[in-house]
Amino acid sequence: MFKKIALLVLCALPFSLMAQEVKLGHINSQEILSLMPERTTIEKTISDLQAQWEKEIAKMREEYFAKTKEYQEKQATMPESIKQARQSEIAEMEQRISTTGQNAQTDLQKKSQDLFAPVIEKVKKAINEVGAENGYLYIFDLGAQSIIYQSPKSNDVTALVKKKLALK
Template sequence: MKTYLIILLTAAYFALSAAGVSAQRYAFVDMQYIMSNIPAYEAAQEQLNQLSQKWEKEIQDLYADVEQLYKKYQKESVLLSPDMKTQREEEIIQLENSAKKLQRQYFGPEGELMKRQQALIQPIQEKVSGAIKEIADRDNLDAVFDMASNAGVVYVNPRQNISDEVLEILGYSK
């Protein structure tokens, strides 16, 4: 009787677990492909690149000034009084600190570049995410993975790639 009960409970357990497992539906997108086909994203990237180059040049010019002042100081240091040496050293340090401050202001984690990037690119990313969610809801998908991030994705059947559908919903059909 005990054996019969154990067999019955084991069979019930496997039947219930098998019933609980359902086929999950998934799809893949290539975010790089999607973004590269959105003109607003390309324009935003170009604008960010131009700003970055402009700011990099500004910072490089400041560091060049620091280097020039330092070389001049080295040449003249034997002729300078101790007070003049201290004054020149402080000038050099001040200029170098202002260059570092400017670098943080432009390129730091809370810098201007990050703020501009959020302002320009985040709205586009939100639209893309909305389109992906719309397709996932429509097709009853459980998960959508990004192929561009290579997060463990080794192979994707092209049928599962919904990148073109995302672009179509956004109005950028190929």
């Protein structure tokens, strides 16, 4: 009798395992980030910094245009050595303006990343908590087209694929 019950349980076990629900979910992190209250303050900070850079570059351009205009007006009467010095000075100003523009872009990107990092971590933490609390195996991020949550119960098949491809 005991053997029959044990055999019945062993036969029914695979069916009960297959009946387990695999929960997958998806989110749009861009939508969530756009709704975060910190976003407004961060965007204002970035906008203010961008305005400062634009003001600095505009000042440099005004100086450049003034020098160029002066050079064009007086070049006919300038000795050759002064012409070359002015041309060199104007070329250096062009390079400085270009470099300043690149530095501004880099600075704005870095500042944006620095300011958004805590907000992104806050969102990731919430996603991980939702995934764990609700038994999700994976949560996909439609905004970033990636997996943003992976359950510890998920299976990594990398080793099996390596074996199949005879890789070490």
